[in-house]
Amino acid sequence: MRRISKVLLFVLALSPVAWLAWGLLHGTLGANPAETIQLQTGRWALKFLLVTLAVTPVRRVTGWNVVIQYRRMLGLFAFFYASLHFTSYIVLDQFFDWNAMFRDIPKRPFILMGTLAFLLLTPLAITSTKGWIRRLGRRWQTLHRLIYLAACCAIVHFAWKVKVIVGDPVIYAVILAALLGFRAIWFLRKRNARPRRAVPQSA
Amino acid sequence: MLIRKGTDIKSSDITDEPCYLRRREFIQLATGAMIGALAAGTAEAQTPLPNIAKHTVTTDEKVNSFQEITSYNNYYEFGIGKNDPQRYAGKLTTSPWTVKIDGACAKPADYHLEDLIKPFELEERIYRHRCVEAWSMVIPWVGIPLASVVKRAEPTSKATFVEFTTVLRPKEMPGLASGGLNWPYTEGLRMDEAMHPLTLLAVGLYGNTLMNQNGAPIRLVIPWKYGFKGAKSIVRIRFVEKMPRTSWVEQNPDWYGFYSNVNPNVSPVRWDQSREKRLPGLFATRKTLMFNGYADQVQSMYAGMDLKRYY
Numbered sequence: 001m002r003r004i005s006k007v008l009l010f011v012l013a014l015s016p017v018a019w020l021a022w023g024l025l026h027g028t029l030g031a032n033p034a035e036t037i038q039l040q041t042g043r044w045a046l047k048f049l050l051v052t053l054a055v056t057p058v059r060r061v062t063g064w065n066v067v068i069q070y071r072r073m074l075g076l077f078a079f080f081y082a083s084l085h086f087t088s089y090i091v092l093d094q095f096f097d098w099n100a101m102f103r104d105i106p107k108r109p110f111i112l113m114g115t116l117a118f119l120l121l122t123p124l125a126i127t128s129t130k131g132w133i134r135r136l137g138r139r140w141q142t143l144h145r146l147i148y149l150a151a152c153c154a155i156v157h158f159a160w161k162v163k164v165i166v167g168d169p170v171i172y173a174v175i176l177a178a179l180l181g182f183r184a185i186w187f188l189r190k191r192n193a194r195p196r197r198a199v200p201q202s203a
Numbered sequence: 204m205l206i207r208k209g210t211d212i213k214s215s216d217i218t219d220e221p222c223y224l225r226r227r228e229f230i231q232l233a234t235g236a237m238i239g240a241l242a243a244g245t246a247e248a249q250t251p252l253p254n255i256a257k258h259t260v261t262t263d264e265k266v267n268s269f270q271e272i273t274s275y276n277n278y279y280e281f282g283i284g285k286n287d288p289q290r291y292a293g294k295l296t297t298s299p300w301t302v303k304i305d306g307a308c309a310k311p312a313d314y315h316l317e318d319l320i321k322p323f324e325l326e327e328r329i330y331r332h333r334c335v336e337a338w339s340m341v342i343p344w345v346g347i348p349l350a351s352v353v354k355r356a357e358p359t360s361k362a363t364f365v366e367f368t369t370v371l372r373p374k375e376m377p378g379l380a381s382g383g384l385n386w387p388y389t390e391g392l393r394m395d396e397a398m399h400p401l402t403l404l405a406v407g408l409y410g411n412t413l414m415n416q417n418g419a420p421i422r423l424v425i426p427w428k429y430g431f432k433g434a435k436s437i438v439r440i441r442f443v444e445k446m447p448r449t450s451w452v453e454q455n456p457d458w459y460g461f462y463s464n465v466n467p468n469v470s471p472v473r474w475d476q477s478r479e480k481r482l483p484g485l486f487a488t489r490k491t492l493m494f495n496g497y498a499d500q501v502q503s504m505y506a507g508m509d510l511k512r513y514y
Contacts, residue, residue: 030274030275030285030286031267031270031271031274031275031285031482031483032275032285032338032480032482032483033483033485034480034484034485034486034487035285035338091486092480092485092486092487093487094487095486095487095488100475100477104475107470108472108473108474108475109472110473162283163283163383163454163455163458163473164279164283164382164383164384164454165383166283166381166382166383167283167381
């Protein structure tokens with residue numbers, strides 16, 4: 001049952017890229033197919049990031065511990081779409097002109113933010129294996145908190161990209177704020193719930 | 204030796220090139236008519252423009268298809284998606300249409316669109332179109348030189364700039380509700396730019412009247428500037444003394460300048476302007492030309508100007 005649901009999720013998560021590939025071959029991606037590819041891979045990277053970040057709150061609120069089993073796959077799909085998105089920048093926008101890219105990335109704040117988000121996600125993808133989880137021990141969780149920062153960079157990247165900030169960037173930002181806010185509240189409540197240690201008196 | 208004989212094709216069987224090139228348009232019109240019949244009133248049909256006197260082709264590059272030109276537009280009054288204008292612009296009523304010409308001129312007047320155009324000969328102009336978003340197309344516009352309209356209004360010596368205003372109709376323009384820009388959309392040109400023979404008041408595309416998503420019934424086309432300078436669905440042309448405020452400059456002065464001449468050497472903040480993507484191509488590998496390739500005709504207007512500063 002768990003196997004089947006994982007395979008199902010895997011196939012479902014690949015459907016956006018299948019749709020793009022089909023559209024590219026059949027010319028249904030509009031007058032600017034490269035832009036469609038770029039926008040869609042970026043959006044799906046963000047969507048998977050947000051879904052990954054929703055796993056823990058959903059688990060805490062509903063008590064469905066089973067959802068945690070899908071977290072790694074969701075996170076890796078976020079990285080998968082982010083990689084496609086970044087590749088589209090290298091290939092479609094810059095066509096492997098590395099010099100131009102090194103000039104372009106620091107000069108355009110929104111590209112810098114996007115690159116930063118991608119760089120932050122990379123070590124998380126690499127250390128997502130069982131071997132790395134074991135090797136890193138408690139540090140693994142600390143390292144993987146980088147996803148909060150990566151998600152923030154990705155949202156800023158999205159908002160700085162558009163000409164007028166209305167609609168989708170705002171919606172994504174609100175969802176991220178809610179997901180991070182949930183964690184902040186959870187953290188504070190847990191801390192306050194802990195019995196306070198008596199302040200040692202110097203006598 | 205075998206010499207192959209060409210198959211006999213009667214000349215009447217061959218579709219002539221202009222007709223062939225417009226095949227998509229035919230299909231579009233046919234489907235448009237069908238949709239129009241189904242949902243009467245929503246789909247705005249194009250009317251053929253007779254008596255196009257002159258044809259000027261400024262590039263030997265391939266002209267973009269009707270489908271491309273009318274399905275990928277920036278017209279934020281109808282939404283920020285590239286496809287939104289095609290989807291929602293049908294609601295805009297473009298007839299009757301009045302253009303107010305006023306400000307520093309001897310003959311201010313409110314013109315019916317027909318009367319504004321009638322005294323002049325319609326011309327087809329095939330221009331390169333370069334968007335500030337670093338994509339480009341080649342578009343067969345039909346229109347009249349803006350200079351003709353300006354001259355008829357007899358601007359006074361105080362008229363140093365011309366301001367253009369786009370129609371503002373919240374009921375017909377769903378994009379206005381979500382905000383974003385300071386409406387109505389306003390653009391401007393310096394007087395010499397307005398008088399330049401390349402500057403066109405377009406009323407048609409591919410030999411027919413404009414589609415609403417392209418700025419029907421009348422819009423500005425300035426081929427050496429980024430596309431957003433070409434105000435769409437114009438309702439007012441005003442002669443002014445001071446440089447007019449323009450919508451995009453107000454929105455983000457770091458990204459957009461008043462002049463907005465196509466310039467591969469100046470790339471303010473958002474886009475790298477050194478290259479462009481010719482749609483529907485995938486790669487942004489085409490080198491952008493100074494003044495979009497119209498440098499010979501226009502650069503003298505900017506002699507001595509620091510184009511890095513006045514972008």
